[in-house]
Amino acid sequence: MTSRHAATSRPRAARHARNHHPHRVLRVVALSTVGVLAFGVAGAAATFNKLDGNVNRVDVSGLVGAAPKPSKTPDPDDPNAGQAVNLLVLGSDQRDGVNAEIGGEAAGMRSDTTMLVHISADRSRVEAVSIPRDSLVDIPSCTMSNGKTSKATHGMFNSAFATGWDMGGDMASAAACTIRTVAANTGIQPEHFVVVDFAGFQSMVDAIGGVPICIPNDMTSKDAGLSVKAGNQTLDGSTALAFARARKGKGVGDGSDTNRIGNQQRLVAAMVQEVLSKNVLTDVPKLAGFLNAATSSLTVDDGLSTSTMVGLAYNMRAIRGGSITFMTVPWGPAPSDPNRVVWLPAAQQMWENIANDLPALGQAAPVETTAPTAPATTAPTTAPTDAATAPPVQAEPTPAPTKKAGREAFNLDDTTAVCDAG
DSSP states (O other), X not given: OOOEEEOOSOHHHHTTOOOOOOOOOOOHHHHHHHHHHHHHHHTOHHHXXXXXXXXXXXXXXXXXXXXXXXXXXXXXXXXXXXXXXXXXXXXXEEOSHHHHHHHOOOSSEEEEEEEEEEEOTTSOOEEEXXXXXXXXXXXXXXXXXXXXXXXXXXXXXXXXXXHHHHHHOSHHHHHHHHHHHHHHHHSOOXXXXXXXXXXXXXXXXXXXXXXXXXXXXXXXXXXXXXXXXXXXXXXXXXXXXXXXXXXXXXXXXXXXXXXXXXXXXXXXXXXXXXXXXXXXXXXXXXXXXXXXXXXXXXXXXXXXXXXXXXXXXXXXXXXXXXXXXXXXXXXXXXXXXXXXXXXXXXXXXXXXXXXXXXXXXXXXXXXXXXXXXXXXXXXXXXXOOHHHHSOOOOOOOOOXXXXXXXXXXXXXXXXXXXXXXX
């Protein structure tokens, strides 16, 4: 039976489960970098060095080309200081070893979850953009670590990762081909990438004591091993992974990958919220467990050193939930196949905004700050009546609109599902 715990006396859950805000989400990389930051600042040098050794790093610079170099000498404590950073976060569907025990054994490797995470140069804004795996895009020719070269083609986005893995036989080839595909279709070349597998994701969730989240209806998926009741729940690692993987089943949705993206965004957002709101960052034993799980599950590019993550995270320390936004590339059904999607014209503007370090969805409308002038009134000449002195009737609060994750952009302060407080 799937393990789960009822969420009790949690203010966020009572507040209509306002998504307790990954997975990746950040966004999985934010979980890792924020955690690494806190431990670095805490000064636990021996543990810090151990965590640095946990991370699996691969060099893709020769396969994707060098990223643009800064015009000034970088800060040794934060090589990315003063510059926007784009990280490609991938959830790998690896099915060997311990991952086969979790998801079932299968040959090859796929990237069923992809987010481009943009961190603004002033570190005031984080935007995580989900890229549907079923997007039909141009996949450029890719050179693998073994010297083999694939042919350019037009196909599903996640086939770039699979092609790199199948032809090159390693993570460097798979990640590099995905990075090249992102750059070819968005005009943005990510400076760094992060890959998280099944086992690592489970471990991170368990290390923070589970993820509180609103489940708006009963959900069952035999394929994903999911069985969870409606209500405010705290999902353990295995249940959280099943929730992220579920695509078909009762109460899960329409069976599409784009529907699953919404659930994944809500889950990653809830993880981020949990890490930021609990005492994970100040409780050394709890933090050590989380960081050990997080760093042990990551494969990153050779340039994403622990010191780079520490500097980046330190400069993000003042960011708040309303400035962390999740969104999906604007898409529609492909004319050639209703089971595939194509990016809408709005996607081009979104990518241009990100490339120019502007808010991905454009600047918000200015807020009216001047109250309208009240009409002049004549002072009453008679004493006020009882009705006039009676206390005003309190209007019922207007419930916050619920954002549809996966379809609509939302931040950590938004409501993405409503559950009873009881």
